[in-house]
Amino acid sequence: MKNEFTCIVCPMSCVLTVEEQNGEITVLGNGCKRGKEFGKNEFINPKRMVTTTVKVTGSHLNRLPVISTEELPLDHLFAYMHELYQVVLEAPVEKGQIIIENIGGSGVDIVASRSLNQIESKKERA
Amino acid sequence: MKELKIDVAVIGGGPAGLAAAIEAKDQGAEQVMILERDVELGGILQQCIHDGFGLHRFGKRLSGCGYAHHFIESVASKEIDVKLKTIVLEITDQRIIYAMNEIDGMMRIECGAIILAMGCRERTRSQVFIWGTRPSGVLTAGTVQRYINMEGYLPGEKAVILGSGDIGLIMARRMTLEGIEVEGVYEVMESPGGLTRNISQCLKDFQIPMYLSTTVVRIHGNRKLEGVTVAQVDENRQPIEGTERYIACDLLVLAVGLIPENELSRQLEVEMDPRTKGPIVDEHFMTSMPGIFAAGNVVTVFDLVDYVSLTGEIAGRGAAKYLQGKLNLELPAKDILPGDAVNFVVPQRIRTANAEDSILIYFRVKEEMRKVEVTATVDGEVCMRKKHPIALPPEMMVEKIQVGKIQEDARELRVSVKVG
Numbered sequence: 001m002k003n004e005f006t007c008i009v010c011p012m013s014c015v016l017t018v019e020e021q022n023g024e025i026t027v028l029g030n031g032c033k034r035g036k037e038f039g040k041n042e043f044i045n046p047k048r049m050v051t052t053t054v055k056v057t058g059s060h061l062n063r064l065p066v067i068s069t070e071e072l073p074l075d076h077l078f079a080y081m082h083e084l085y086q087v088v089l090e091a092p093v094e095k096g097q098i099i100i101e102n103i104g105g106s107g108v109d110i111v112a113s114r115s116l117n118q119i120e121s122k123k124e125r126a
Numbered sequence: 127m128k129e130l131k132i133d134v135a136v137i138g139g140g141p142a143g144l145a146a147a148i149e150a151k152d153q154g155a156e157q158v159m160i161l162e163r164d165v166e167l168g169g170i171l172q173q174c175i176h177d178g179f180g181l182h183r184f185g186k187r188l189s190g191c192g193y194a195h196h197f198i199e200s201v202a203s204k205e206i207d208v209k210l211k212t213i214v215l216e217i218t219d220q221r222i223i224y225a226m227n228e229i230d231g232m233m234r235i236e237c238g239a240i241i242l243a244m245g246c247r248e249r250t251r252s253q254v255f256i257w258g259t260r261p262s263g264v265l266t267a268g269t270v271q272r273y274i275n276m277e278g279y280l281p282g283e284k285a286v287i288l289g290s291g292d293i294g295l296i297m298a299r300r301m302t303l304e305g306i307e308v309e310g311v312y313e314v315m316e317s318p319g320g321l322t323r324n325i326s327q328c329l330k331d332f333q334i335p336m337y338l339s340t341t342v343v344r345i346h347g348n349r350k351l352e353g354v355t356v357a358q359v360d361e362n363r364q365p366i367e368g369t370e371r372y373i374a375c376d377l378l379v380l381a382v383g384l385i386p387e388n389e390l391s392r393q394l395e396v397e398m399d400p401r402t403k404g405p406i407v408d409e410h411f412m413t414s415m416p417g418i419f420a421a422g423n424v425v426t427v428f429d430l431v432d433y434v435s436l437t438g439e440i441a442g443r444g445a446a447k448y449l450q451g452k453l454n455l456e457l458p459a460k461d462i463l464p465g466d467a468v469n470f471v472v473p474q475r476i477r478t479a480n481a482e483d484s485i486l487i488y489f490r491v492k493e494e495m496r497k498v499e500v501t502a503t504v505d506g507e508v509c510m511r512k513k514h515p516i517a518l519p520p521e522m523m524v525e526k527i528q529v530g531k532i533q534e535d536a537r538e539l540r541v542s543v544k545v546g
Binding site: 005006008011012013031046048049051052053055060061062063065066067074077078081095113114115 | 165166172175176177187188189191192194195274275276277278303304321322323325326327330331515516518521
């Protein structure tokens with residue numbers, strides 16, 4: 001199997017050709033060591049940080065931004081998104097608060113990437 | 127009218143203003159006030175939920191809001207006065223600010239120093255001249271970002287993006303994740319406007335096509351957008367007849383560039399640089415008016431928030447020094463000029479006696495170049511050389527220059543880039 005990637009480690013944007021033969025992975029076209037590592041990872045299991053928003057009530061905003069604590073496999077991105085779209089939270093929320101623990105059994109948590117206070121009118125009613 | 131007297135006023139509570147206020151306070155300015163028109167601090171970072179912020183400063187890839195959080199916490203811990211929902215109407219050359227909000231009413235604020243940190247604004251449809259009707263569904267990328275990420279609205283079902291700047295690319299991914307079909311990204315120039323990593327992670331990851339040398343030539347639909355016509359353009363960016371293609375869509379996202387927001391600066395009549403579209407600043411990011419500083423995207427549009435924060439800190443430090451009488455403004459300023467292949471430089475002036483040991487110079491090249499050498503010359507004599515594997519217009523370059531290498535009697539410093 002053979003694949004091409006644009007390296008995004010630095011602005012050079014080297015075009016990497018990654019090939020697997022008999023279980024051995026070779027990277028061609030990289031200008032540095034970091035590029036080789038990037039090419040391998042992109043070939044085996046590309047990972048990305050997951051960032052999106054979840055629904056929140058009782059705050060001045062309707063959405064709470066969330067972020068994964070580590071990179072997650074790109075292949076499962078839409079499954080993670082689906083899980084996150086089921087979430088409805090109520091303010092207040094603290095930055096770093098766990099929103100979904102161990103999402104999709106990945107071992108990675110999704111946490112709030114900002115704090116959101118409760119709006120005044122909501123407080124009075126409570 | 128309420129009358130106030132403070133040491134440093136910072137206009138704008140985005141990344142530049144936050145960093146400036148914190149640094150001014152840390153360097154000894156007593157009464158520091160941030161004037162912010164939004165309901166909260168953080169500026170545009172609060173709608174930037176994606177990661178990639180703060181690689182330089184924190185060594186981590188934070189979200190925009192995560193990055194802002196660090197600074198907002200710091201402001202909260204430092205007795206910095208924050209006035210939200212406050213609009214600045216006028217600044218005078220006597221450093222008096224007229225501002226208003228619903229709590230204080232009209233205010234006249236006498237300031238020791240002022241830091242302009244109003245950021246930048248997106249170009250709109252009228253600034254890129256697209257023919258056709260004026261239906262709803264034509265929005266700037268930043269507006270779409272705010273609707274989706276903060277307010278929880280989906281502004282369409284099928285989108286066309288015009289412009290390949292970073293915000294456009296980020297929104298291509300964001301809309302895809304939210305279930306909006308992104309038909310493609312159209313860029314009038316021959317090369318993409320955004321950073322390579324964004325093209326890779328935002329378009330290629332989701333198989334979103336990008337069409338270069340292609341633009342939107344007409345908008346269709348009466349009340350609601352029904353579609354757009356795209357066409358390829360020639361080397362003069364004129365549409366080529368016969369290449370038109372109609373695309374049905376209900377959302378046109380404009381990511382066609384950012385302009386520093388300088389209404390207040392222009393009203394104040396600080397000297398402007400036509401290349402950066404921002405105020406001309408010196409080594410402390412002080413404008414042509416004594417005691418009035420500028421920082422961040424109001425000076426020129428940076429591509430990394432880390433740089434914006436850095437310039438905020440330089441201006442904050444400058445404001446504190448100005449108040450303490452440590453800046454000698456009687457000295458003649460030397461010009462810092464863009465040389466070969468360089469579009470602009472920031473800062474544009476330096477008083478070497480006031481400067482710290484080294485100075486950072488930010489600049490962009492005019493076109494893509496590989497294996498380049500950056501040189502800085504003082505009246506024609508080389509004082510710094512540095513090699514880089516690549517120089518790209520979307521990636522701002524920054525070089526450190528030892529101020530000791532610039533002689534007292536020199537007239538100008540020039541930054542050039544050449545191949546080899």
